[in-house]
Amino acid sequence: MKLLVCVSKTPDTTAKISFNADHSEFNEEGIQFIMNPYDEWYALVRAIELKEAAGGTVTLINIGPASNDQIIRKGLAIGADDAVRIDCQPKSSLFVAKQIAEFAKEGGYDMVFCGKETIDYNGSEVGGMVAEYLGQPFISYATEMTLDGTTATIKRDIEGGKETIEVATPFVLSAAKGLAEQRIPNMRGIMQARRKQIDVRQPVAFDDLSTVVSYEMPPAKAECKMIDPDNMTELVRLLHEEAKVI
Amino acid sequence: MSVLVFAESTGGALKKAAFEAVTYGYKTAQVLGTDCVALTLGEVENPGQLGTYGASKVLTASDLTLNDFDGQVYTDVIGQVAEQIGATVVILMHSSTGKSLVGRLSARLNAGSAPGVNTLPTNDGAFRVKKNVFSGKAIAQVEISSPVKVLSVMGNSFQPETVGAEVSAEGVSVNVPARKVTVKEVNRVKGTVPLPEAELVVSAGRGMKGPENWAIIEEMAEILGAATACSRPVADTHWRPHHEHVGQTGVAIRPNLYFAIGISGAIQHLAGVNNSKVIVVINKDPEAPFFKAADYGICADLFDVVPKLNQALKDFYSNN
Numbered sequence A: 001m002k003l004l005v006c007v008s009k010t011p012d013t014t015a016k017i018s019f020n021a022d023h024s025e026f027n028e029e030g031i032q033f034i035m036n037p038y039d040e041w042y043a044l045v046r047a048i049e050l051k052e053a054a055g056g057t058v059t060l061i062n063i064g065p066a067s068n069d070q071i072i073r074k075g076l077a078i079g080a081d082d083a084v085r086i087d088c089q090p091k092s093s094l095f096v097a098k099q100i101a102e103f104a105k106e107g108g109y110d111m112v113f114c115g116k117e118t119i120d121y122n123g124s125e126v127g128g129m130v131a132e133y134l135g136q137p138f139i140s141y142a143t144e145m146t147l148d149g150t151t152a153t154i155k156r157d158i159e160g161g162k163e164t165i166e167v168a169t170p171f172v173l174s175a176a177k178g179l180a181e182q183r184i185p186n187m188r189g190i191m192q193a194r195r196k197q198i199d200v201r202q203p204v205a206f207d208d209l210s211t212v213v214s215y216e217m218p219p220a221k222a223e224c225k226m227i228d229p230d231n232m233t234e235l236v237r238l239l240h241e242e243a244k245v246i
Numbered sequence B: 001m002s003v004l005v006f007a008e009s010t011g012g013a014l015k016k017a018a019f020e021a022v023t024y025g026y027k028t029a030q031v032l033g034t035d036c037v038a039l040t041l042g043e044v045e046n047p048g049q050l051g052t053y054g055a056s057k058v059l060t061a062s063d064l065t066l067n068d069f070d071g072q073v074y075t076d077v078i079g080q081v082a083e084q085i086g087a088t089v090v091i092l093m094h095s096s097t098g099k100s101l102v103g104r105l106s107a108r109l110n111a112g113s114a115p116g117v118n119t120l121p122t123n124d125g126a127f128r129v130k131k132n133v134f135s136g137k138a139i140a141q142v143e144i145s146s147p148v149k150v151l152s153v154m155g156n157s158f159q160p161e162t163v164g165a166e167v168s169a170e171g172v173s174v175n176v177p178a179r180k181v182t183v184k185e186v187n188r189v190k191g192t193v194p195l196p197e198a199e200l201v202v203s204a205g206r207g208m209k210g211p212e213n214w215a216i217i218e219e220m221a222e223i224l225g226a227a228t229a230c231s232r233p234v235a236d237t238h239w240r241p242h243h244e245h246v247g248q249t250g251v252a253i254r255p256n257l258y259f260a261i262g263i264s265g266a267i268q269h270l271a272g273v274n275n276s277k278v279i280v281v282i283n284k285d286p287e288a289p290f291f292k293a294a295d296y297g298i299c300a301d302l303f304d305v306v307p308k309l310n311q312a313l314k315d316f317y318s319n320n
């Protein structure tokens, strides 16, 4: 079984977000970067579990500059076999998806895994785009998955509930909480990761159709109004008359 | 040239979010000087009502195989309709269905996209629209340069408006491709409001001490007609079901009113709820970071104050 896992780099969840002077770019200074949690905790670990159960290989793919290698090394330490990095600074989801799809086409993967969204752009787009370019089904928000031969049974999150579906490989899947349990790389994994190769390739040409032109901070919240705990009638009155939410 | 809105339905019924999307589509069409066309897939009750919210035309592709979701099939059908009517903007809801389609459809139509928008686009020289990024910690302005654009609209960002009248829906002819995904089972939590769509949310954290104490939270949700939510450790320790987990790694919500009870307000929790219109925090620690993000705060023991609040709410609803 050949599995491809898409991993991206995002600012740490506690990162203080700021922008350059003209607000056109995210300020990376002093920011700790991590592997996008959905990619790491759920997509990658489930792929590794499938490989452990049925044999095969897990390949990581990242679209980004050389500084992303630290994230890729972590994925290799957790248990991926090899990795490819498409060397560029991507500006749109469609560009990223195009690069992944071009690589995946050659490889003939049984499944392509990605996280349900990145915690920076919150797009939820790349998996569906890759699937469309490959002409394969895309199963989003997977929280459980079992594989029987080439047929997968997958539980996925839908509005206010869950749906269980069946689909045959090959397909693209986006991973949500529940699909696997986070794994911490051990010493052996970290040592082995040092010897694994990262295959660095050039991107295929593709024009961006959408780009972020500027950033702004959300409007500041007004001061919190403290309410006397013995006067809940006052809170209810404020919610009704002032905030108008009940 | 038109704006096409895919109006989602559940079990044949159109949802409020679909009306929001149609009103958004109507206003986008005004910005572009064109009209708004709504599309429903599968069997849907009374699709013509979408006219009320701003669709000048309602198209229905009512092939029975479209009753169950299949992203590949839906994308193809929406793509065909977009091409038939020459849509320049295709609008989806930013729901789990919409989010599963937005990327796929933009690849299908070779269209630039903006997922999860919460403002109307502007179109003076360039098509631009805003969306939240960094889990709500910032806002990005996205410029789309392709002739066709795909947007998904964040729920509860626009209210449905009655701007037109009912229209009679027209069937649209499309080729429905064979599906590759078989839906085996659908389980929706019954009787309660689904969290992502809820306008009122009552959420509680580790300050509750244990799952056996949740009755006061459930009572409050019932009085308000609210959905219940929880912090991550509460879901991780199985005090509450996983689908209630809100935050950066759980569900992101933007209700009109969010009660945070016994939740400290860690940055990852705030990331999923800081777009709520009004936040009420109940915490016994005056230093709890959540107070900084709150509109109203009560610094007290939740086990004392929540029963009092429930009584005050009951009194309010019996008089109003």
Ligand SMILES: Cc1cc2nc3c(=O)[nH]c(=O)nc-3n(C[C@H](O)[C@H](O)[C@H](O)COP(=O)(O)OP(=O)(O)OC[C@H]3O[C@@H](n4cnc5c(N)ncnc54)[C@H](O)[C@@H]3O)c2cc1C
Pocket (backbone or CB within 6 Å): A013, A037, B204, B205, B206, B207, B208, B230, B231, B232, B233, B234, B245, B246, B247, B248, B249, B250, B261, B262, B263, B264, B265, B266, B267, B268, B269, B272, B282, B283, B284, B285, B288, B300, B301, B302, B303
């Ligand atoms: C990568 C990452 C992602 C994460 N994602 C999420 C996420 O999506 N969602 C999320 O929620 N967390 C997330 N977390 C965890 C987050 O950092 C916090 O640990 C978590 O939100 C704390 O939950 P809590 O507020 O319920 O518990 P605590 O932090 O333990 O807070 C309990 C609060 O209850 C108050 N309290 C206690 N007793 C009472 C009482 N009797 N009356 C009134 N108040 C009382 C206390 O003062 C305290 O403020 C994430 C963490 C990481 C590292």
